[in-house]
Each structure stands twice: as structure tokens, then as C-alpha cells.
Amino acid sequence: MAAKPGIPKGTRDFSPVEMAKRNYIFNTIRDVYHLYGFQQIETPSMEMLSTLMGKYGEEGDKLLFKIQNSGNYFSGITDEELLSRNAAKLASKFCEKGLRYDLTVPFARYVVMHRDEITFPFKRYQIQPVWRADRPQKGRYREFYQCDADVVGSDSLLNEVELMQIVDTVFTRFGIRVCIKINNRKILTGIAEIIGEADKIVDITVAIDKLDKIGLDNVNKELAEKGISGEAIAKLQPIILLSGTNAEKLATLKTVLSDSETGLKGVEESEFILNTLQTMGLKNEIELDLTLARGLNYYTGAIFEVKALDVQIGSITGGGRYDNLTGVFGMAGVSGVGISFGADRIFDVLNQLELYPKEAVNGTQLLFINFGEKEAAFSMGILSKARAAGIRAEIFPDAAKMKKQMSYANVKNIPFVAIVGENEMNEGKAMLKNMESGEQQLVTAEELIGALTK
Amino acid sequence: MAAKPGIPKGTRDFSPVEMAKRNYIFNTIRDVYHLYGFQQIETPSMEMLSTLMGKYGEEGDKLLFKIQNSGNYFSGITDEELLSRNAAKLASKFCEKGLRYDLTVPFARYVVMHRDEITFPFKRYQIQPVWRADRPQKGRYREFYQCDADVVGSDSLLNEVELMQIVDTVFTRFGIRVCIKINNRKILTGIAEIIGEADKIVDITVAIDKLDKIGLDNVNKELAEKGISGEAIAKLQPIILLSGTNAEKLATLKTVLSDSETGLKGVEESEFILNTLQTMGLKNEIELDLTLARGLNYYTGAIFEVKALDVQIGSITGGGRYDNLTGVFGMAGVSGVGISFGADRIFDVLNQLELYPKEAVNGTQLLFINFGEKEAAFSMGILSKARAAGIRAEIFPDAAKMKKQMSYANVKNIPFVAIVGENEMNEGKAMLKNMESGEQQLVTAEELIGALTK
Numbered sequence: 001m002a003a004k005p006g007i008p009k010g011t012r013d014f015s016p017v018e019m020a021k022r023n024y025i026f027n028t029i030r031d032v033y034h035l036y037g038f039q040q041i042e043t044p045s046m047e048m049l050s051t052l053m054g055k056y057g058e059e060g061d062k063l064l065f066k067i068q069n070s071g072n073y074f075s076g077i078t079d080e081e082l083l084s085r086n087a088a089k090l091a092s093k094f095c096e097k098g099l100r101y102d103l104t105v106p107f108a109r110y111v112v113m114h115r116d117e118i119t120f121p122f123k124r125y126q127i128q129p130v131w132r133a134d135r136p137q138k139g140r141y142r143e144f145y146q147c148d149a150d151v152v153g154s155d156s157l158l159n160e161v162e163l164m165q166i167v168d169t170v171f172t173r174f175g176i177r178v179c180i181k182i183n184n185r186k187i188l189t190g191i192a193e194i195i196g197e198a199d200k201i202v203d204i205t206v207a208i209d210k211l212d213k214i215g216l217d218n219v220n221k222e223l224a225e226k227g228i229s230g231e232a233i234a235k236l237q238p239i240i241l242l243s244g245t246n247a248e249k250l251a252t253l254k255t256v257l258s259d260s261e262t263g264l265k266g267v268e269e270s271e272f273i274l275n276t277l278q279t280m281g282l283k284n285e286i287e288l289d290l291t292l293a294r295g296l297n298y299y300t301g302a303i304f305e306v307k308a309l310d311v312q313i314g315s316i317t318g319g320g321r322y323d324n325l326t327g328v329f330g331m332a333g334v335s336g337v338g339i340s341f342g343a344d345r346i347f348d349v350l351n352q353l354e355l356y357p358k359e360a361v362n363g364t365q366l367l368f369i370n371f372g373e374k375e376a377a378f379s380m381g382i383l384s385k386a387r388a389a390g391i392r393a394e395i396f397p398d399a400a401k402m403k404k405q406m407s408y409a410n411v412k413n414i415p416f417v418a419i420v421g422e423n424e425m426n427e428g429k430a431m432l433k434n435m436e437s438g439e440q441q442l443v444t445a446e447e448l449i450g451a452l453t454k
Numbered sequence: 455m456a457a458k459p460g461i462p463k464g465t466r467d468f469s470p471v472e473m474a475k476r477n478y479i480f481n482t483i484r485d486v487y488h489l490y491g492f493q494q495i496e497t498p499s500m501e502m503l504s505t506l507m508g509k510y511g512e513e514g515d516k517l518l519f520k521i522q523n524s525g526n527y528f529s530g531i532t533d534e535e536l537l538s539r540n541a542a543k544l545a546s547k548f549c550e551k552g553l554r555y556d557l558t559v560p561f562a563r564y565v566v567m568h569r570d571e572i573t574f575p576f577k578r579y580q581i582q583p584v585w586r587a588d589r590p591q592k593g594r595y596r597e598f599y600q601c602d603a604d605v606v607g608s609d610s611l612l613n614e615v616e617l618m619q620i621v622d623t624v625f626t627r628f629g630i631r632v633c634i635k636i637n638n639r640k641i642l643t644g645i646a647e648i649i650g651e652a653d654k655i656v657d658i659t660v661a662i663d664k665l666d667k668i669g670l671d672n673v674n675k676e677l678a679e680k681g682i683s684g685e686a687i688a689k690l691q692p693i694i695l696l697s698g699t700n701a702e703k704l705a706t707l708k709t710v711l712s713d714s715e716t717g718l719k720g721v722e723e724s725e726f727i728l729n730t731l732q733t734m735g736l737k738n739e740i741e742l743d744l745t746l747a748r749g750l751n752y753y754t755g756a757i758f759e760v761k762a763l764d765v766q767i768g769s770i771t772g773g774g775r776y777d778n779l780t781g782v783f784g785m786a787g788v789s790g791v792g793i794s795f796g797a798d799r800i801f802d803v804l805n806q807l808e809l810y811p812k813e814a815v816n817g818t819q820l821l822f823i824n825f826g827e828k829e830a831a832f833s834m835g836i837l838s839k840a841r842a843a844g845i846r847a848e849i850f851p852d853a854a855k856m857k858k859q860m861s862y863a864n865v866k867n868i869p870f871v872a873i874v875g876e877n878e879m880n881e882g883k884a885m886l887k888n889m890e891s892g893e894q895q896l897v898t899a900e901e902l903i904g905a906l907t908k
Contacts, residue, residue: 004566004567004783004784005502005504005505005563005566005567005783006502006505006567007497007498007500007501007502007505007563007567008498008500008501008502008550008551011498011499011500012498013495013496013497013498013564013567013568014495014496014497015495015568015571016493016494016495016578019493019494019495019496020493020494022496023494034817034846035841035844035845035846035847036841036846036847036848037817037818037821037846037847037848039470039473039474039817039866040470040473040474040477041467041468041469041470041473042467042468042473042476043461043467043468044461044462044465044466044467044597045465045499045553045583045585045597046461046462046465046519046585046596046597047461047462048459048460048461048462050459051459051460062524063524065500065521065522065524066521066522067519067520067521067522067553068519068520068521068522068545068548068549070516070517070519070587071541072539072541073541073545074539074541079537082536082537082539083533083536083537085526085528085536087525087526087527087528091522091527094522094548095522096462097462099499099521109459109461110467112458112459113459113460113461113467114467114469117469119861119862119865119866121850121851121852121862123848124470129499131499131500133524142500143498143499143500151851154851154852155852156851156852158824158830158834158849158851159851161834162851165838169841276831276834279831279834279835280834280835280838329458329459330458363488363491363493364491367491370612376612377730377733380612380615380730380733380734381733381734384619384734387489387490387623390489391489392488392489392490392491393489393490393491394490394491394577395612396575397575397605397608397610397612397613397616398575398608398609398610407573408573408575411573412493412573
């Protein structure tokens with residue numbers, strides 16, 4: 001007796017309906033990437049562990065899925081080493097390959113390996129799964145897709161502008177109302193410089209973020225508890241209380257950061273991005289938000305994050321500018337800026353708001369009922385013509401009971417059914433039934449095609 | 455100094471041009487699958503080893519990529535076991551997951567796990583990578599895509615007919631001239647029955663296959679060497695010499711196999727499939743070919759294979775009918791029929807015959823040259839309008855030298871370039887250059903859009 005099969009925890013099967021929804025998401029993002037001149041690449045699912053290890057911190061190394069070497073993976077390992085049972089150390093002997101953990105490190109590796117074929121600036125996008133041996137929980141999977149776009153080899157802020165336009169266009173197409181948040185690492189560095197607390201920048205953004213919830217007094221108390229001096233806290237007040245339009249915020253920052261060259265550079269960059277976007281007319285709100293501190297160790301300029309306005313969920317897209325993408329592989333001077341759409345969260349948001357367009361999710365448009373060999377043969381003729389006209393159509397393969405065939409059409413949400421019995425055959429026509437309205441109409445092949453392609 | 459990074463042997467990076475070509479292949483196949491009512495599913499890259507092991511023979515087990523358990527993978531293993539260094543045996547202790555080896559076993563597992571949600575007949579397709587630790591060689595990779603479509607839960611031969619129509623439509627769309635070869639396992643069984651050599655069927659098909667090359671006498675000699683009796687060889691003569699139209703071959707087989715119920719069933723099935731296809735009018739030739747014996751242990755009815763006519767390459771698509779897809783997982787009675795397109799070989803054939811349509815491979819349609827901040831700001835306005843009209847367009851992000859920007863357009867095969875200097879700005883227009891003809895034209899935004907969308 002065979003055991004009931006299962007799948008590894010943290011992984012998922014995707015049913016036809018789920019796949020149709022996911023394809024709608026990926027195709028929408030892909031189409032917009034193409035509109036902006038991004039080109040797709042793909043990298044292998046497996047990378048050498050030497051490429052992956054040490055790139056995601058010690059914790060990341062543990063979360064890599066490692067692939068056991070083929071053949072005799074014990075060779076070159078002494079008995080003493082084996083008996084030491086040092087899992088982490090021996091993993092690198094048993095395994096030389098691992099599954100990719102994100103799309104960034106493989107992209108960096110790609111740029112280095114193919115530097116001579118690439119014309120810079122290189123605008124690439126990549127939509128592929130990644131794997132992490134994280135503890136699975138609601139909304140966190142061990143296999144999930146990332147949808148990244150990056151421009152490398154250009155320092156122009158037009159890249160930032162275009163990425164924000166991409167974000168705006170994608171969410172407008174989805175019908176998801178969002179707020180695009182933007183910050184700049186240089187502004188944060190400037191703030192730290194001004195108050196003389198360079199290493200406290202994360203504590204500061206975390207505390208500022210709580211202003212609405214706990215009030216100014218408590219924010220200041222928390223800052224003091226984190227060891228920030230009274231003088232520094234005093235200087236921070238205009239920043240903690242920063243409000244108004246983006247232009248007002250930028251004006252305040254210019255004053256506060258007037259002594260920090262880096263800080264002023266960050267203000268200037270943000271000003272260019274925001275002003276240019278204003279002239280382009282975004283459909284969604286864009287907001288300068290100093291509490292945005294994602295990937296602080298990685299990003300060196302602009303930082304972005306997107307929040308859905310009508311659903312309680314974390315950030316659904318993020319990104320920023322970084323220096324030195326490929327330095328770790330011995331190729332200096334490649335900076336860039338990128339974004340990453342969170343497909344799984346977007347999936348949930350679209351589901352919750354019921355925003356999937358009908359056309360995107362519907363599959364077959366027309367089902368021919370099968371009454372037997374002769375009728376089926378006649379139906380196949382019309383069916384071929386319908387398909388040649390681009391109509392997604394099927395015939396029920398077996399002459400099963402009418403009820404079973406109609407139920408198949410219902411479950412698959414097929415909007416039209418063609419019924420061809422002896423009478424219809426004699427007239428050289430088909431009875432076309434609209435499954436929603438129940439209306440029936442005796443039609444020729446041409447009329448049928450006309451009814452379904454209008 | 456960082457080491458020069460590489461990728462695991464047998465794996466590949468796909469460049470933008472390669473991806474565009476691959477997407478053209480996958481999208482063409484996908485579109486045709488949709489026309490025939492097939493729905494996409496995806497399964498996880500990793501399956502439990504208990505799902506995969508024993509399904510591909512002893513050799514297949516060795517070719518599975520196994521994923522090391524996270525954490526302390528030594529737990530539960532004694533020192534003695536460790537020191538035994540039995541790689542195969544300990545693999546199942548170190549690893550509980552593996553990468554999928556094909557799409558069929560995961561599909562069978564999917565059907566069993568989701569049997570209560572599935573409405574049969576279930577027409578599913580799946581386009582995903584598979585992994586095999588095979589020795590890499592020209593045209594053989596350790597990671598490659600399969601594009602499978604199967605109908606399960608229906609014995610109707612209309613499924614076979616439709617799969618052949620799919621094959622015909624896909625290769626017609628590609629512009630690849632093919633010969634579709636069809637055989638039937640039941641005919642082969644019938645032949646073996648008639649000559650009383652049930653276990654020699656592979657030897658027989660291999661020998662018959664050599665007729666053109668080595669001639670009848672040598673074929674008969676080879677059969678005798680394989681231990682087939684003189685009497686059996688005599689009975690085989692009309693089959694070895696089988697020729698003419700499909701109808702003529704079927705007529706001969708009916709006579710020769712008149713004593714085999716199974717054989718006659720196979721002839722009848724083939725007759726139905728071929729006759730029905732004839733009334734549908736395939737664009738490509740379809741040929742009954744008794745030497746076709748692929749997957750003989752697996753297929754139980756029709757067997758298909760597709761050969762390209764204009765390129766010397768192995769089969770580029772194959773499939774057939776099977777019984778009992780899911781028996782190994784404890785669910786009996788699920789039979790089906792399927793095909794699998796060989797994407798890598800189709801890629802090679804399209805390359806060799808230079809059949810990729812220009813639109814499929816071209817990316818960006820229009821590049822704006824960047825002369826500086828003011829010109830760029832003006833260009834961005836036109837650019838936004840062009841994109842809103844569906845034109846794939848970019849602006850070179852930096853105000854680099856003209857030569858560099860033009861060379862970027864050339865390398866990326868961008869057919870139109872828009873030049874906006876001070877003169878153009880003053881007129882509120884752009885100079886549109888056709889990169890192929892060299893023609894230039896001063897145009898408004900609307901005229902530019904008109905020129906590129908016509």
C-alpha cells in the first residue's frame with residue numbers, strides 16, 4: 001500500500017486558478033518592464049556555494065538549501081572529520097552547490113561573468129523562484145518568486161524616476177491604490193552626522209516611526225534610553241516632527257542639514273526625483289518618509305517602499321540605490337538601482353480586494369457537448385474554425401451524461417456551451433448557450449465565431 | 455582578491471536575446487495549449503525523496519539532486535553508519551528532499567493530493583525546469599525546461615486527435631516543417647503475439663528501423679542473431695516491408711494481425727486517429743511508423759514522436775497514452791495521454807533555420823538620446839506619452855557622448871532613435887531617426903506615436 005504523498009513544508013502547488021492569477025501578476029509586471037526597456041535574463045536555480053556563502057550574513061548561510069554532491073560525497077573527508085559531526089563545516093564538503101537565495105547575488109555573478117557581452121547601462125529584469133530554509137509560517141514560504149528590475153552602470157537619477165513610474169504604472173494597472181514612500185540613505189547619514197550619533201541611525205528611525213502611536217514625549221524618552229544625548233535629541237526635534245508636503249519637508253531638511261554635505265546631497269537627490277515625478281503626473285501618492293530604513297546596510301542613495309492603502313499588509317514592493325554590486329566578485333565600480341515586486345503579497349491584496357479582471361482568470365471560452373461519435377465529428381469541424389479564430393475552445397472528450405458535461409462547464413467557468421445533436425447537425429448548425437444568461441441561439445460556425453469574438 | 459565566479463557544470467545563464475527567444479517558444483506553446491482548453495499548474499521544485507525515489511529506475515535514483523536537511527543532518531545516524539561511508543544509503547538519512555526529475559511524477563502526486571478538487575477529465579499543462587545529475591554534454595543539461603500537456607481521466611481517442619492537432623498547430627506557428635510519427639503499443643504487442651516472441655519486441659523494432667540502411671537480408675540476419683525463430687521471421691516479412699500510405703499500412707496490418715485481438719484494437723485506434731485527423735486537414739505530414747517504440751514500458755496505447763524535416767536532430771516532441779498514472783501513489787484507474795515539447799531542441803532548430811520572427815526577439819522600439827538635464831526633461835514628456843500608447847521606449851539615462859548612446863541603440867537592436875536638442879525643443883518636436891534606413895523626420899509626439907504604432 002503506497003503512502004499518501006505530500007510536499008515539503010513551506011512549498012506549494014499552484015492550481016489552474018491560482019496559476020492564472022499569478023500569470024496575470026507576472027505578465028502585468030513584465031509588460032511594464034518591457035515598456036521601460038528592461039530585458040529579461042534567467043540564471044540557474046543552483047549556484048556554486050562559493051558564490052552564495054557569506055553574502056547573506058551568518059544567518060543567511062544557514063538558510064541556504066545545499067545540494068549533496070553526486071556520487072561518493074564522502075571522498076576527501078577523514079574519519080575524524082566525520083565523527084566530529086560538525087554539520088556546518090562538513091556541509092561545504094558534502095555539498096558544492098546550493099539553491100539561489102535571492103536574485104541579486106546571481107545577478108551580480110552574471111554581470112561579472114558576462115561583463116564583456118553586456119552593454120551598459122544594463123537594464124535587466126528577472127522573475128524566478130528563490131529558496132530559503134526559513135521556518136515556514138503564514139505568508140512565508142520556502143520557495144517563492146521574486147520579480148526584480150535593476151539598472152546597473154548608470155548613476156543618473158532618471159533611473160530612480162523611471163522605477164517610480166514603473167511602480168505607479170504597475171499598481172495602476174492592478175487597480176491597487178498605493179502610497180509610494182521614498183527616502184534617501186544620504187539624508188539619514190546627514191542626520192546622524194548633525195547629531196553626532198552615526199551608529200544610532202536605526203534606533204532613531206525606529207523611534208521616529210512611533211510618533212503617531214506614542215507621542216513626542218515618549219519618542220524622546222525612547223531616544224534617551226537608547227543612549228542618545230540630550231543635545232542630539234534637541235537637534236532631532238524638527239526631524240521627528242517633520243510634516244507637510246514633500247516640498248515643505250525638503251525645505252526643513254535643507255535648514256537642519258545645512259552643515260552636512262552628504263545630507264544636503266540626499267535632499268537634492270530626493271528633490272530632483274520628486275520634482276521630476278511631479279511633472280510626469282503620477283497616479284499614486286508619493287511621500288518622503290524618513291522612517292524608511294530598509295536594507296540600510298545595502299542601500300547608499302534613494303530607498304523606496306510601497307504600501308497598499310486599502311489592505312493591512314506589509315510593504316508590497318521595495319528597492320533602492322546601491323554601490324558596488326559586484327565588488328565581492330572582484331569587479332569594482334558597478335553601482336545601480338533596483339526594485340522588487342512582492343508577488344505573493346500582491347496576490348493576497350488582489351484576492352482580498354477582488355481585483356482580478358475576469359478575462360485574466362477565465363480559461364476556456366466555449367465547450368462543445370459530446371453526444372457521440374457522429375456529433376463529435378461534426379463538432380470538431382466547427383471547433384477547428386473557432387480555434388483558428390483564436391477562441392479557446394474544447395469538446396468534452398467522452399459522450400458522457402449531459403449533466404456531467406454541463407457540470408464540467410460550470411466548474412471550469414466556461415461562459416458558452418455549444419450543443420450539437422441530430423437536429424443541429426441536420427441544419428449544419430450548433431445551439432449556442434450563454435451559461436450566464438441561459439439564452440440559446442441556433443447559429444452557423446461563422447455566427448458562433450462572431451458571437452464569441454465580438 | 456575574490457575568485458572569478460562560475461556556475462555549476464551543466465547549467466546555463468540565459469541572456470536577454472536567449473530569453474526573448476525562449477519566451478517566444480514557451481508563449482507559442484502556451485497559447486496553443488490554451489486554445490485547446492489546457493490549464494496550467496505548477497508544482498514545487500523540491501519534492502519529498504519518498505515521492506521521487508524508485509520512480510525512474512535504479513539509474514534515475516542516482517541522477518536525482520538531493521537536498522541536504524537543514525540543521526543537524528547527522529542526528530539519528532550512528533557512528534558505525536557514518537564510517538560505513540555508504541553514500542547511497544546515507545543519502546536518504548542526510549536528505550529528505552530532492553529536485554524534481556521530470557514533470558510526470560510531480561503531476562501524478564498532484565492528482566492524488568488534489569483529487570477532490572479536480573474535475574475530470576483534467577487537461578493540465580506545466581512548463582517548468584527539471585534537474586538531472588547526468589553527465590553534461592552537448593545539448594544535454596543538468597537543468598532544463600519541460601513543456602508537458604496531459605489529459606487524464608478520459609479514454610476517448612479524441613484526446614489523441616487533439617494532441618496531434620496541437621503539435622501540428624505549434625510547429626506551423628514556428629514555421630518548422632515536421633513529420634509526425636504515430637504508432638501504437640497494442641500493434642507492437644499484437645506483432646509479438648503473432649510471432650510468439652513477446653519479449654523480443656524491442657529487438658524487432660530496432661531491426662526493422664535499419665531496413666533502409668542495411669537491406670532486408672541483413673535485417674533478417676540480425677533478427678535471427680537475436681534468437682528469433684525462422685518461422686517468426688517469415689511471419690514478420692509483411693511488417694518489415696510495410697510501406698505505402700497510412701491506409702495501405704493499416705490494411706496490411708489488419709490481415710497480418712487478424713489473430714490478435716490486442717493487435718486489431720491497436721490498428722482500429724490508429725485508424726480512428728488518422729482518419730479523424732485527415733478530415734481535420736493537418737498542415738504537416740502524419741505517418742504510421744512501427745519502428746517508433748519510445749517509452750515502451752510506460753505507454754500502453756498511441757505513441758507519438760515529431761521529427762524536424764529540415765534539420766538533423768533527434769525527436770523534438772513526443773508522447774503517448776499510458777494507464778495507471780497514479781497507481782504508485784495508491785490511486786488506481788487514472789489513465790491519460792500526454793505530449794512533451796523539447797524546448798531546447800526547438801530552440802536549436804529555430805536558430806539553425808533562422809525562424810525567429812523579428813517582433814518576438816526585438817525589445818525596445820525607441821531610444822531617446824540624452825543631451826542633458828533640460829533636453830531629458832522635455833524628452834521624458836514625449837516618452838511618457840509613447841509608453842502610454844504601448845510603445846516600448848527608453849531614454850539613455852546619462853548625458854553620455856552621442857557615439858556611446860548610438861552604439862547602445864545599435865547593440866540593443868533598437869529600430870528608432872529620437873534626438874531632442876535645443877532646436878527640436880524650441881519647436882516642441884523630436885527628430886525621429888529610422889536606424890535601418892537612416893531616414894530622419896522632425897515630428898510631434900503624436901506623429902512619433904503614429905509612426906511607431908502603424
